[in-house]
Structures are given as C-alpha cells and as structure tokens.
Amino acid sequence: MTAGSSRIAFAQALRGLAAVSVLLSHYTQHFWTNRTTAGALVGAPIWDGPSPGVLALHLALPPGFAGHFGVAVFFLISGFVVPLSLIGRGRAGFALGRVLRIWPTYAAGLLVTMAAVWACARHFGNPVPFGIGQWLAHLLFVQDVLGLPTIDGISWTLAIEVRFYLLCLLIAPAIRAGAVRPLLVAGLVLAGLSAVAAAIPWPPGGQAAREELALSAQMITFMLVGTVFAAFHRGTAGGAACLGTGAALLGLFALQWAGGIMGWQTVPGLTAYGCALALFGGLFAIRHRIRRVPAPLDALARISYPLYVVHAVAGYAVMHLLLEAGAPAWAAILATTALALAAATLLHLLVEVPTQRAGHLVSRGEP
Template identity: 30%
Template sequence: MSAAIALPDSSGPDSSRFAWLDALRGIGAVAVVAEHLLPWFLPQLRPYWFNLGVYGILVFFLVSGYIIPTSLERHGDVRAFWVSRFFRLYPLYLGVIVVMLALAWWVPLRAEVPRDGSAVAAHATMLLDVVSVGGVADTMWTLSYEMVFYLLVTALFLVRGHGRSGLLSMLFAAGAVAVGLVVSGAVVAGGWPAYVSVAVFVVGLACVVSGCLRTASACVLGLMALALLLLSSRVPWLGTAVLAVMFAGTAIHRWERGGGRLWPVAVTAALVAVAPLWAIEGGWWWVQADVWLMTIALAGATFAAGMALRGRRLPRVLTWLGLISYSLYLVHHPLLKYFVEITGDLRRAELPYQLMMTALAVAAVLAVSALSFRYVERPMQALGRRLSRRSARRLQRAGDLRMPGQGARHDGVLGHEERQVPDRVRDHVGQGDAVG
C-alpha cells in the first residue's frame, strides 16, 4: 500500500491511468466472496479445478507488491506511510471486531481465537497468522502478511536495500520451498510470540514515526517480522511464498519502469509453484499439483491481462468493487455467517430458493461494504491524509524527514493504492479447505 492517503478524483487523470489496478482488486474481491459464498449457498457450482479464493488473494498480493514499495520511494516519507496505514486499516478493522464481539452471544467466535490476552496482542498488531492466532473474522489472517511486508519494506527503504526486489522475491520463493521441506508448522508456539511482538511493534513504530532511532527501529521491526514469518507462522511455507509473490509484484513494477529484469519473476513463479508439492505441512485439496498450478497460472494471467489493458476504459463495476475491496474483504464473511444463521443450512435446499438467498446475500454484502466504505473508510482516510500533510509541513520546515533524492511532489498513485487489501480463503463449512 502507499505512503500518504489521497483519495482519487474519479475524473482525474490518475483514475484512468490506474483503473486497471482497481479492476484487478474488483476481480480478486469477487473471487474471494465467491469462494466463501458458494459452499454455503450453491455448493454444486463451486469449482475444484482451481481455488477461487487463493486465486483472488494472489491477484491482490501482486497488486499490493506492485505499488507499495515504489509509492513509499516516490514520497520518501516514512512517517506519512505509517500514519496512512493506521487510518487506512485500523478503523474498519476495529469496527468489525467490535461488532463481532457484540454479536458473539448469537454467533460465537471461532475456536481458533484464544480466550486470553494473546488474542488482544495479536489483533493489535494484525500479525495474527504469523503468531499462530486466529482472527475474530476469518479473513483477518491475511492482513498478517501485509503487515510483515510493510515492516520489511520500511526497513529496506531506510537502509537503501529496496531496489533488489527481484532478488528478494527469489530468496523468499526458495525459502518457501526449503521451509516446506523441513518445517511442519510453527516452531515457536504458545502465546508469548504475540506478547513479545506487540511490545516490539508498539515501541518500534513509535520510534519510526517520531524519528527517534528510526532506521535502527525499522530494522528491528523487519527482523522481528521475518523471524515470526519463519518460526511462528501457522503454515510457514505459505507465508514465505506470499512474501515472494509480493516482492515479485514489486519486481514487475521495476521491470516496467526499466529498473529491473523480468526473469527473477519467472524464477519466483516456478519456485512458488513447486513449494507445496513436497511440503511436510500440506494435504489440502487446493495445494494438489494440478489445482495449485492452475490457480497460480490464472492469477498470473489475470495480472498480465490487467497490465495489458492499463490506460484503457474498464467496466465501472470492476473499478467500483476495487474501490470498496477492503470493506468487502472484511465484512463479507461475518455477514455470510449471520445470513446463514438466519436462513439455516442452504446446501440441500431447492435450487430456486438457493438462488434467491444467494442474490439477497450478495446484495446485503455489497450494500454493507459500500456503506462501510462511505462512512468509515473514506472519512478516516481523509483524516489520515490531513494529519500526514500537517506532519509533512512541519517536517519540511524542520528539514527532517525526506530521503536524499526524494521530492515532496504529489503522487496520484498513493491515494489510489489506499484501497488495496488482499484476500485469501478459508472455508469453515466443513469442506476441509481451511488453512490452519
């Protein structure tokens, strides 16, 4: 994601230039919603020759990796990056948590959520999956890898190691293969990784934002994120592969701008493709060779098609879905749970009734997502934007923050990319697909 939030003007030049990214998010969002909706509402239509949810999250992570590091580089403003991250991610995230806790008397929280302080600590950092803590909402676990990526990118930026995206993507991809061969799960278990990580996270980010020991603090945070990814993740090879995909997205952007080569992306794709085939921790249907390879191929082809169509006019519905993709990502799974709690099990219902309930559920998800974007996300983004600008003005007067060679120009990409959050899939309908 990006450094400073600036909501795009739909009539401005950047909105058409980067509409393909929103369209990709729209496609990814629809895929994830379909992966969660079909097993409950229309199980006979669920595809098994590829995984809709994993396909969607791979598209999301490619988009995220494509733009986040270069956006930070263009602004050169680490403080604004983290201010924007907080106001972009946390308000809706916390709102969903509050609602789900308030309704836990009706739909109990998942068993994977610890009933102790480790759950609070893990949710505070969003590092849920890399400390092996289940999220209050099923899809929250994917935010762990976004947060790990932010921490790594910040550290790399401050030590001027951010230009080696191709190498990093290959290293993480090779690491996914190696980790899968030797690690069967979290090496470091228990609640203490969550407690330690929240303390390091809070103190470290306070230093990064304030400027006190910024580079050293960012390096500590990056090393912590890497250690958690490798040692305490629920599925270490998968998390490492996700980081490989994200850095591959960055490498694609550098190649497109003439600052790198494309062959590291091909090597990364090949390594990620074979990572689960011999992994000790595997066995889910979606990591079987034919399904996994088809899912990766479709995600890569979708991203390539989006790039080929950049600058062209795209369906407004896709760009709109991309606009609300974070809300769609966070609210759809809880809403589907509540909907099924009211309607009862629909898997054996008559087809006309299934279709009617599906239409109602989709309408409800879209409506609530649009409202949460309008009344939660957008106002909080605007607040974060104002604070970032105020901070930037103070720092310009103090001559403090910008890296050498980084101008203070407005970057239309930044606000555009604030709408990106990836999705992945968990199916808790008894299909046996859940990761962890």
C-alpha cells in the same frame, strides 16, 4: 477512476473482480462444503439442508479455485501498488499511512463480524465462540502465529499484508530505486528462513507459529512478483531482468507452497494463482489502453477492502439465521450479499474514506 490515473486503472478493475471472487467463494461454496466449520465459527448448528445449484460450478473447477484466485489477485495488487506508495515518503510516513489505511477499517469490520456472530450464537442458545484474547490478537494481526482460532476467516491474509509492509520498510531504498535484484534476494532469504525453521526443533506449542510464519514468507514471495511489475511499470528495470527475477520468485513460491502447510493444495492452489498472475500480466500489458473502469466494477473496487473485511464469517451468521427462518438457499445467498454490500458501503463512507484521507495527509507530512 479518472483518465489521469489510467496507467493503473487495470489494478482498480482487478480489485472489484477479486472482491467478487472471494465473496462468491465463501457464500456459494465454502459455507456449503465446510458446514461444520461454518457452524462452529458462528456458534450455530450444522446446516443440513440442500445446497444451492451454483455449487456445481465450483465443483467443476479445481478445489477452492475462486477463493485462491481472489486472494492471489489481491496479493499481486498489493505487491504492485504498495511499493509505489513508498516513493516520495519517508519510512515513518509510509508506516503511518499504512496503519491508517488498513487498521481502522479492519477494527470496525471486526466489530461488525463479532456482533453478527454474537447474535447468531445467542439465537441458537450456544456460547459465543471467541474471547477477548482472540479479539486483541486479531487487532494486532498476530492471531495466526499464536495459534488462535479465527474470528473472521480473513485475518490471516491481512497479517501477511502487514508483514509485507514491514519488508517494504526494510528494503525501502531498493524499492524506491526500482531495483529488482534486491527483490530476488529477499525472496531467497524468505525461502531460506522457512527451510531453516522447518529443520530446527521448536518448543511445544510453537509449531503453529512456525507454519504460519512460513506461510507468510511463501505469500510475500508471491507479492514480490507484483513489485517486479511495479519496477517495470516505472521503467527502472529492463524486461529481461524483470522476467528473470519474476520467474525465479515464482519458482521459490511454488517450492514453498509444496513444502508448507498448504502442500496438500499445491496443484489446485498453484493453478488458481497462475490464472490470477496470467490475468494480472495480461491487463498489465495493455494498461496504457485501459482508460476507465466500468462503473459497477469501479464501485465494487472502491468498497473492496471493507467488503473483504466484513463479508465472510458475518455472512455465515446471517445465512444461518436466514436458512433457519425458512429462506431457500438462493434467497439466503442474495440477501446476505446485499447486506454485505450495504455494510461495506457504510464502512467505506464512515471509516475508510476519512481515515484514508488522513493517512495521505500525514504520510506526506502535510498539515
């Protein structure tokens, strides 16, 4: 991160922190507290050995805090930086740039996950827990609305990300102008559509689609808070307008959470998202003084997307195999983390960097 980009260096630092938070939530909490799910995802028997001592740290926090916190930070960063990438680009250039930014890396990471799951399931003599239909649905980011089981454990957030891109395309003029009132209108429409969808009858099998689309509306409302920060950062909207719009969006977000499929997690979820927002807002307030990101955090930030894509279920497969081979829990966690970092680095260098460069070129209309 150079001094020339210091005004958004805080977002780069947060990427690294978010990546670590999500990875730790999976490797040091969810794998051990949701053992049935972890085994089913990788075609392995339920691990019945002792849990690592680090699990006690998670139990001292609100349920699922680390995972919620990391995802919330990623959503705020996307809400902040993605609209900025619309400036100076047409809709077609923006869309193509976004496709090249996320799809090739995701597709490659999904193949890594599928290979790890295949190896794990075959090792234990069990069938591979996914088929070609699930794979294709994941590649199109529609697996959630089709009610299909997840392959990688993280694709639901990327499906929401893609839908946020579509909203950005829809309200592109307002985003380029840096106006915040249209963002509130968008939040109201999203909340209204969720309420209407909940009130009308759906055909058999359509309940999953309704719930997942409502979840997307809920999280996109939260992402729009990041877009409000972007408008203030650009100086296109005043502090009072941004504060009022942001508060209203947060209220809509909380209402959607309480009434949605994650309603049972309302208090711990909103606590984690509130902490993420407080950290984001605090660093945003001193963004002009944040000149550089510490090297380790910057390195994590650079590989944060491929790490996010590849770490979860592939990591579960690796940990099952290591534990079955006799490795203690702490060693399995460390070894799996090292392998995830190595795989993410390779994906970053071999896939993400070249396709991201191509995305910058084509989205700017350069030869």
